[in-house]
Amino acid sequence: MDCREFCDQHVAFVDDTLAGIELVRMQRHLAECESCAKHDAKIRRALLLFRNLPSIEPSAGFSQRLEARLRECESDHLLAATQRNLRRGAIAATLASAAMLGYIATTLYHHSDAPRDLVMAPVVATIPEPDLTPITTSTPAIVASVSSGLTIWPAALFAEQAPVRFAHSKLELTNYTR
Amino acid sequence: MADIVRKQAVSVEGPSIRERLQAMDDSAVVTAFLGGEERAFSELVTRYQTRLLNFVYRTIGDREKAEDLVQEVFIRVYRHLHRFDRSKKFSTWVYTIASNLAKNELRNRSRNPLVLFQAVQKNFEDDDRPLQFEDTTSRPDDMYRKRHLREIVEESVAKLPEHHRNVFVLRELEGKSYEEIAEITECNLGTVKSRLNRARNSFAEIIAPYVD
Numbered sequence: 001m002d003c004r005e006f007c008d009q010h011v012a013f014v015d016d017t018l019a020g021i022e023l024v025r026m027q028r029h030l031a032e033c034e035s036c037a038k039h040d041a042k043i044r045r046a047l048l049l050f051r052n053l054p055s056i057e058p059s060a061g062f063s064q065r066l067e068a069r070l071r072e073c074e075s076d077h078l079l080a081a082t083q084r085n086l087r088r089g090a091i092a093a094t095l096a097s098a099a100m101l102g103y104i105a106t107t108l109y110h111h112s113d114a115p116r117d118l119v120m121a122p123v124v125a126t127i128p129e130p131d132l133t134p135i136t137t138s139t140p141a142i143v144a145s146v147s148s149g150l151t152i153w154p155a156a157l158f159a160e161q162a163p164v165r166f167a168h169s170k171l172e173l174t175n176y177t178r
Numbered sequence: 179m180a181d182i183v184r185k186q187a188v189s190v191e192g193p194s195i196r197e198r199l200q201a202m203d204d205s206a207v208v209t210a211f212l213g214g215e216e217r218a219f220s221e222l223v224t225r226y227q228t229r230l231l232n233f234v235y236r237t238i239g240d241r242e243k244a245e246d247l248v249q250e251v252f253i254r255v256y257r258h259l260h261r262f263d264r265s266k267k268f269s270t271w272v273y274t275i276a277s278n279l280a281k282n283e284l285r286n287r288s289r290n291p292l293v294l295f296q297a298v299q300k301n302f303e304d305d306d307r308p309l310q311f312e313d314t315t316s317r318p319d320d321m322y323r324k325r326h327l328r329e330i331v332e333e334s335v336a337k338l339p340e341h342h343r344n345v346f347v348l349r350e351l352e353g354k355s356y357e358e359i360a361e362i363t364e365c366n367l368g369t370v371k372s373r374l375n376r377a378r379n380s381f382a383e384i385i386a387p388y389v390d
Contacts, residue, residue: 007375011378043379066249073257
């Protein structure tokens with residue numbers, strides 16, 4: 001064993017936690033190496049001083065102060081628990097109210113609101129009967145009566161092709177010959 | 179006749195609750211407290227107050243503050259005992275809380291020079307106190323020598339770096355195992371051994387000129 005190894009294992013050596021063989025090797029090195037023996041003695045003496053420091057005791061009022069603080073802590077704990085319970089109650093009440101309002105709103109919505117897809121009431125479309133009364137015109141006379149050169153024929157034809165109601169209500173074919 | 183009956187009744191009752199708590203190990207006392215036995219907490223305080231006070235005092239070097247911190251440890255234990263993992267050692271848990279509080283105190287001091295100053299002032303006041311721990315039957319020069327030596331030892335410990343001092347006090351004063359120290363300081367085993375080795379060497383170096 002060299003000095004470096006001795007120093008590395010010195011903690012365990014001082015604390016008596018080394019295995020048998022290692023312990024023997026350490027002891028042998030200690031007997032052979034004066035420097036390591038000095039180091040070992042210095043550490044042990046210092047530790048002895050520290051371990052024998054007088055113990056300090058808690059002051060006279062320590063227990064009373066602790067008791068007072070514990071009582072305070074307990075009352076705080078109770079207060080916090082009460083507040084927590086109240087808070088939980090308030091949250092539960094709020095949730096219940098919200099649920100109730102939601103239910104009421106949903107019910108009202110279903111009753112009053114129109115459906116989103118508009119469904120038109122069925123309508124029966126009726127087409128008025130076309131006026132099939134024959135136009136009693138004398139074609140040559142119409143043609144002859146228009147001085148501008150435009151014949152009346154296109155208008156008469158349009159009137160026939162135009163929407164039936166429109167034609168029916170607005171256009172009255174006139175016999176210009178009358 | 180009535181006295182005899184009373185005596186018999188007492189002997190049948192057996193040990194009081196306090197005596198029974200004293201006979202229990204930490205884990206059983208904790209279980210008793212969680213089961214509603216309030217006196218179990220007093221038993222825990224009795225068991226740990228002096229040990230924790232010494233540990234915190236050696237770590238931060240201020241007696242008054244050490245008492246405050248130990249009280250804080252017990253308050254935390256009282257509040258959070260229901261969360262304590264009972265598969266682990268109660269003492270390790272308590273020392274972890276104390277160690278963390280001591281660490282925070284040292285950190286706050288380094289940030290706040292005023293606190294440091296107050297701590298120094300308190301130490302000066304300590305010097306004026308009558309001798310408390312020495313044997314009063316000793317000769318005055320022996321008492322002075324002992325007191326002087328005690329101060330030197332305390333000052334030498336205070337000179338160690340915080341993380342070395344913590345491990346050193348836990349091992350040398352509290353006799354904790356390396357594994358427990360690793361758990362309390364939240365370090366691995368190798369770090370604990372290395373810190374302990376350095377702390378011992380440094381402490382021996384610092385104190386050597388005074389004791390040689």
